[in-house]
Amino acid sequence: MKTLTILITLLAFTITGLPVTAQAAGRKAKNEVVMKMGSKVHLFHSSKTEVQKDIGIGDILPVYRARGKYQQQRALVGEVKVLSFIGDHYFEAEIVKGEVKVGDIATKENTGFLVQPAQ
DSSP states (O other): OOOHHHHHHHHHHHHHHHHHHHHHHHHHTTTTTTTTTTTEEEESSOSSSHHHHHTTTTTTEEEEEEEEEEOOOOEEEEEEEEEEEEEETTEEEEEEEOOEEOOOOOOOEEEEEEEEEOO
């Protein structure tokens, strides 16, 4: 009897939790920010001086999106043009090709920059 009560309780929690997770997934898809050509973005990097020496204003960087079951594949989704430096960890850039989403990665050689919307 005790085991049956525990199973019923677990089943009730599982059933009532399903609509909440489905709603959260729906909200995430609606809140996804897609930026198009001409939009300004910020490129985050964790280095201070090394990256600023490698990246020049006016450089065009390809932007990739991780795909696949374990995010191991990457697909080219656009390009950004570096406009200026913003502080120690950001560049300001403009999308010149494609559609870019928050969380995509702009790259130059072995360096990656996390794409974020400009405020």
